[in-house]
Amino acid sequence: MNVPHISIYYFGAISLVLIGLYGVLVKKNLMKILISLSIMETGVNLLLISIGYVSGKSAPILSEGIGPTQAVDPIPQALVLTAIVIGVATTAMALSAAIIIYEKYGTLNVEEIRRLRG
């Protein structure tokens, strides 16, 4: 039962996801939960990017000296570009929902919000 060798990038990505998950599970402030979700998202993006990495190769911009065989995999990068944009959109939605909740209840504590009007 030993964890085999994993790269530092995978380790960092997993740690970011877990830190975010801890925040989502434990914190009660809605703002902190949203921040945790953002951290989780960053972890997932880092994971995708590091899966696409090929050691010793450069960015997938084909210029002089960089042919098709000298570039890293471009697909994860394109996917992450999409993921970041969608993440920003959902975060904006969630933040505006939080603004509405604060205006209605006067608090951002999820337990109080649940208790006031169950």
Place this chain on the structure above:
Amino acid sequence: MLKRSLAIISILIIGYWLAQGLAGVPFGQDKMLVGHYYLQHVKEQTGAVNAVTAIVVNYRGFDTLGEVTVLFIASTGVGALLWRKKRERTAKTEGSVVLTTGVELLFPFIVMFGAYIFIHGHLTPGGGFPGGATIATAFLLLYMAFTIYEVPHKAFEKTEGIAGMSYVLVGLIGLAIGGYFLFDWIWQTWQWGTNNLGRLFSGGFIPVIYTIIGIKVGTELSGIVDNMLKEEVRE
């Protein structure tokens, strides 16, 4: 306390599980064949030098249209959630001299830099989404510096709509010429820019699409910023 320890235990279990799963994925080696195909053919098929851009706009252009739609729905949703009869900016203090002077000086350059990013999307890292976000930061700076500043709503909404429609229009022209939606007619049919690969005027319709996306994202994110900074006014 119990909840916290339970959370830590479950996180450790999930972390171990994730680490086990990822230990099987080799790091730093070539894993995917599709990426190879794209890298081998990107130059003659799309005319773009930046493979990421080619995938986002050309190979997966339809998905990007969906992505732009998601962004549009999100910005509309923010507007709908924060909708009130009377909303105004209620900022109390003007920015400091450093901020206002700096913003006045830097605003055109930040907008120009954003435009640079999305016009050169097929050559350099970046593209429509980062360029649009850069333009939105310029407007955010204006909001932070001046208490009474507001973006021109009417013009921005119209620009946004026109940009979205022109994306679909470019795709439909491709449908008319080449037989499928978002067919790269500038590159495939006209062969325009074949002999100056890697210069600004190459890359088929990628610069056109990315300019459209950049304008759309810039106006949308500025609208989101505007919506979030306003508060209801009570008389």
